[in-house]
Amino acid sequence: KQEVTQIPAALSVPEGENLVLNCSFTDSAIYNLQWFRQDPGKGLTSLLLIQSSQREQTSGRLNASLDKSSGRSTLYIAASQPGDSATYLCAVPKDSGYALNFGKGTSLLVTP
Amino acid sequence: GAGVSQTPSNKVTEKGKYVELRCDPISGHTALYWYRQSLGQGPEFLIYFQGTGAADDSGLPNDRFFAVRPEGSVSTLKIQRTERGDSAVYLCASTLSGALAGELFFGEGSRLTVL
Numbered sequence: 001k002q003e004v005t006q007i008p009a010a011l012s013v014p015e016g017e018n019l020v021l022n023c024s025f026t027d028s029a030i031y032n033l034q035w036f037r038q039d040p041g042k043g044l045t046s047l048l049l050i051q052s053s054q055r056e057q058t059s060g061r062l063n064a065s066l067d068k069s070s071g072r073s074t075l076y077i078a079a080s081q082p083g084d085s086a087t088y089l090c091a092v093p094k095d096s097g098y099a100l101n102f103g104k105g106t107s108l109l110v111t112p
Numbered sequence: 113g114a115g116v117s118q119t120p121s122n123k124v125t126e127k128g129k130y131v132e133l134r135c136d137p138i139s140g141h142t143a144l145y146w147y148r149q150s151l152g153q154g155p156e157f158l159i160y161f162q163g164t165g166a167a168d169d170s171g172l173p174n175d176r177f178f179a180v181r182p183e184g185s186v187s188t189l190k191i192q193r194t195e196r197g198d199s200a201v202y203l204c205a206s207t208l209s210g211a212l213a214g215e216l217f218f219g220e221g222s223r224l225t226v227l
Contacts, residue, residue, distance in 0.1 A: 004154070034215065043116070043203055043218035044155070089154050098168045099145055100216070102154030
């Protein structure tokens, strides 16, 4: 059974710092991995989708990497801003491929 | 519509009552998912529709939960004889790509509180 773990559970950094969020998964036979952002009381917004053939994806200040063999992905946020404060979740497809298994998320607070 | 729309945004009900939650996906998206999210947890898969049919309902916790999508667009999640443990945010998502899990677009959720 695919299990997804995110470390740390919570993180507080001052504005301007670069930071890394970690995601690990138990079954390396995945064909993609997604990172989402969730603001309090809101739904999830897809940030980056990495296909299994890719090693990384970039969008603005965000960079996500994928190492299937070790079952790990990282989300790198450059020059963090208070508006980046949210919960970040990673997800990989379930065995059937139809739906996603999510981690519990990392709650990020960027202080001015 | 422009995004995935879910109604109601909040629902408070008493234990034992029947509840319906509605999801209106992005126009043209054939795949629709229901997830449930408890406080401090990631979303938990409930059911997946491809068109009108439930392609995977393995996440439904028991037979009190049922979902339909009769015309391949709007979906309704139905919960019978609600229990306090059903309290959670119910999220709906849709995607254009179909069978393989592609980029999902989520609604803002329906927060269910069972007293």
